[in-house]
Amino acid sequence: MDRALRSCNRVLLALAGVLLLALGLALLAGGFDLARQWNLAMPSGWPWTEPDDVLLSRADRTQWRSESWWWSAVIAALALLVILLLWWLLVTLRRRRLGEVLVESGDGEGALLRGRALSNVLEAEAASLPGVDKAAVRLSGKRTSPRASVELLLSAHAEPGPVLGRVTDEALEHARTSASLDGLPAEVRLGAAKHRPERVV
Incomplete structure (x- = not known):
């Protein structure tokens, strides 16, 4: 998406x-x-x-004014355009990457962690797991409650179940605890690596 x-x-x-x-x-x-x-x-x-x-000449600008449907059509078209532009803006803003994550120390103080840094660490740990050829991570949401979108490219003979379990129990859990987050909801997408067929003589 x-x-x-x-x-x-x-x-x-x-x-x-x-x-x-x-x-x-x-x-x-x-x-x-x-x-x-x-x-x-x-x-x-x-x-x-x-x-x-x-x-547009004056005749071109005024030729439809006497028609009853003209202003209704103009207002409806402009309203539809404004709604579409607002929808596009909201979707774009909602899907943007998370710039910062708030790390709380527990005594009322905290620090801001760059979202790119956390996603890079999570991406590197996920890519190092057995059965994973490549990983891509994107953080979204609010800085106090981030969400992770993880895309994994699995090796040729990797089993999706164990790989998903390791990503959840290790990579995501390490990221959650290191950033002192109450939770780190994640959407994990798995894909298989495509290898070119080799001719055996």
């Missing part, structure tokens, strides 16, 4: 950037009358042929 969200964010931001760049270049070209100065043949129907031209 996180990879899909990151990919979706990149695609949407790239499209928005390309559209804004194209619009800005078109406005600059029209404002400085570059098409006429450089003798460029613009496409038919191009709105900016001279510096005083506008994107």
Whole structure:
């Protein structure tokens, strides 16, 4: 889900950037009358042929005002756009990496531990377990109650049950106790390493 969200964010931001760049270049070209100065043949129907031209004429802007459905459609479209943008923002903020974890000493004092440091240690310990080829860990949630998302790439002949037990009882438990956390909920995803077939002669 996180990879899909990151990919979706990149695609949407790239499209928005390309559209804004194209619009800005078109406005600059029209404002400085570059098409006429450089003798460029613009496409038919191009709105900016001279510096005083506008994107929408007064007739274009007012032609639908007399229709009863016009303002309802405009308000509904804008409301839908705002809802989609707010949803995208909330999902993006909720899925971000945890920057800090609060480590409490028990006497009312505490320290802040970088989330990246804790996830790196947890990742290294998980990757060192028997049957694990590679591990990736991401922390999310609040700094007082973090959550771990663990992705494991298992060796060819590893058994998922024992590997999951070691990750839970060793790596996650060590991370929880070292950070003095009451709990460390985790979602563990297991994948199998794909090896290229070898020809035996």
